[in-house]
Amino acid sequence: MALNADVIALLDEFKDIRHKIHQHPEVGLETAQTVVLIKSKLDEYGISYENIGVNSLVAEIKGKAGDTTVAFRVDMDGLEMSEENDFSYKSQVEGRMHACGHDGHCTSLIALAAYLSKHRDFNGTVLLLFQSGEEGYEGALRVIEDSFFDKYKVDYMFGFHAWPGLASGKIAVHNGACMASEDRFEIMVTGKSGHASMPHVCNEPFAAVADIIKGLQTIVGRKVPSHERGVVSITQVHGGSLRNGIPDNVMVQGNVRTCNEDVQDLIEESIAQTVAGACAIYGVKGVLDYVRKHPVLINSTPDVARKAAEKVVGPENVVTDxxxxxxxxxxxxxxxxxxxxxxxxxxxVDSPPLHNSKFDFNDEILPVAASFFIAVIDELL
Ligand SMILES: [Zn+2]
Ligand SMILES: [Zn+2]
Structure with a gap:
């Protein structure tokens, strides 16, 4: 493995920083204290920065002349869950922990900042983006809405996630889709309430709801092409409050994942068809609220990432399938x-899964991530 020697030389310092962040997890867009720590390191390295989005931070490092700008983005937020590890640097905040490794993600970018403060011999500009609110708080959208792409001409952008189940010396690069889209839906089925003994004077909504649930569960198997992937999950059903009464409304909620935008369109359309069809059969009203939360993450420059990864961990440790x-x-x-x-x-390989109460970012991969970033800069600048 060709890990960067300058990063390795400072590894103990980076581990300390990671442990400090791990001890003080912040959640959602409220990452102010983590940002204070990151700013103190950037000050120490003589790197300028500005606030962006909500408690996110962008640092700009100019090299030699050159028009190309490469941005590296990491996330910083932890989760609202209690840590079950008992090592010295476990979370000091009850009910919060870094169970997704974002403490290690942002430390890896601090390591890159330390390196670049001494090595500005690249052609172009490097941006370091420390982002809040990745865990469903729209942190990326807040950064984009704060004119990130107007303020900076970003030609390329790279990011990473620590991945349990994959050996610590390996890097996985996907051609095309890497992470799924996430959509959320809510269906409100409305009939007419009344006494349970007299359904003929009511318009009961449950039969339509039962058909809707069964129908939604056939979409992936029957409508999505067998070579594509998709998930439709029902996550909540609520209706009724009486043992002897038929309610007006029943609400159904669910979650959809796909790796292809055409499949995403197909599933949304099929849910709408199923709701309309089932409600028409029983003469009840069905209203579908379908919200696209995250797009499919599609890698457009896997070749650059693959070459950079090969330089760091060797071609035999770059996984592309x-x-x-x-x-x-x-x-x-x-x-x-x-x-x-x-x-x-x-x-x-033995890492607990992401969002598990025993998960911990593996410090051994701090230099792998930082060296990967440096290799990307070598490739592009
Ligand atoms: Zn997560
Ligand atoms: Zn994560």
Missing amino acids: LESSMAAEDFAFFMKHTKGCYVWIGNG
């Missing part, structure tokens, strides 16, 4: 505005 994940990632929003690639860096 993994299925995309059905989890969503808001880096996908940036890929709607520029070219780039999102990679997975192995967190270890």
Whole structure:
């Protein structure tokens, strides 16, 4: 493995920073204290920065003359869950922990900042974007709405996630889709309430709801082409409050994942058809509210990432045949505005899964991630 020697030389310092962030997890868009820590390191390295979005931060490092700008984006937020690890640097905030490795993601970018403060011999500009609110809080959208792509001419953008189940010396690069889209829907079925003993004077909504649920569960198997992937999950059903009464309304909620925008369109259309059809049969009203939360994350420059990864971990450790994940990632929003690639860096085969109360970012991959970023700069600038 060709890890960057300058990064390795400072590894203990970076581990300390990571542990400090791990001890003080912040959630959602409220990452102010993490930003204070990152700013103190950037000040130390003599790198200028500005606030962007909500508690996100962008640092700009100019090299030699050159028009190309490469941005690296990491996330910083933790999760509202209690940590079950008992090592010295476990979370000091009850009910919050870094269970998705974002503490390690942002530390890897701090390591890149330290390196670039001493090595500005590249042609062009590097941006370091520390983003809040990745875990469903629209942190990326807040950055984009704050004119990120107007203020900076971003030619390429790269990001990564620590990946449990993948060995720590390996990097996975997907051609095309890497992370799934996430959509959420709510269906309100409305009939007419009344006494349970007299359904003939009511218009009961449950039969339509039962058909809707059965119908939605056939969409992936019957309508989505067998070579494509998709998930339609029902996550909530609520209706009624009496043992002897028929309610007016029943609400059904659910979640949809796909790895292809055409499949996403097909599923949305099929849900609408199923709701309309079932409601027409029983003469009840059905209203579908379908919200697209995250787009599919599509890598447009996997070749650049693959070459950079090969330089760091060797071609034998670059994995290119993994299925995309059905989890969503808001880096996908940036890929709607520029070219780039999102990679997975192995967190270890025995690593607990993401969002598990025993998950911990593997410090061994701090230099892998930072060296990967440096290799991307070597490729493009
Ligand atoms: Zn997560
Ligand atoms: Zn994550």
